[in-house]
Amino acid sequence: MIIGLTGSIATGKSTVSRMLKQKGYPIVDADEISRLVVEPGSPVLESIAEAFGYLVLHPDGSLNREKLGSLIFNDEEKRKKLNGIIHPAVRREMIRQKEEWLEKGANTVVMDIPLLFESKLQSYVDKIIVVSATPAIQRERLIARNGYSADEADARINSQLPIAEKELGADAVVDNNGSLEETEHQLAKILNEWNAKL
Structure with missing residues (x-):
């Protein structure tokens, strides 16, 4: 069984991903992979530099994420162009x-994909878990974790598909507004119901 794990910014998807890893499930982490494909010297990084200018690279040849982020944040065309380079890789x-x-014999593989719905990757997985939190909790976490102002936090939250919409596409929802124990308990219940063997 291939389980897709997704959520929205600051809903706690990474926390649930860690719980799954601790239980021994293999994780395919889209964020980790997106860092991997833009390592210095990679063809993807070269394509990005050609498309956006070599100013998006640090002197050591690594990607300057802040610089690239500021170029694309409010520019839909540039964001599409960047996604067209990175996403296929x-x-x-x-x-x-x-x-x-x-091939190694895993019965269940978890694909941790933050933008599962936005990128329309539902066909990659058999079941989908959405990690959910209220916008108020998301905002609180972003302010505490990233030092954002309330407006900056809201802008980040609103730039994503609403979590309520993601819940509609889920096979199971983990409500992550409460304690870690409550989250862990919900996750265990889902895995048990799905008979998600290691």
Whole structure:
């Protein structure tokens, strides 16, 4: 079984991903892969520099995420252009890692994909878990964790598909407004109901 794990900014998806890892489930992490494909010297990083200018690179040849982020944050065309370079490479590597786990004999593989719905990757997985929190809790966490102002936090939250919409596409929802124990308990129940063997 391939489980897709998703959520929105500051809903606690990474926390649930860590819980799954601790239980021994293999994780294919889209964020980790998106860092991997833009390592210095990679063809993807070269394409990004060609498309956006070499100013998006640090002197050591690594990607200057802040610089690139500021270029694309309010520019839909540039964001699409960047996604067109990065996404295909990330998808290829995600599929490669998933296949590798299955070949090693894994019964269940978790694909941790923050933008599962936005990128329309539902077909990559058999079941979807959405980690959910209220916008008020998301805002609180972003202010505490990232030092954002309330407006900055809201802008980040509103730039994503509403969590309520993601919940509609989920096979199961983990409500992560409460304690870690409550989250852990919900996760265990879902895995048990789905008979998600290691």
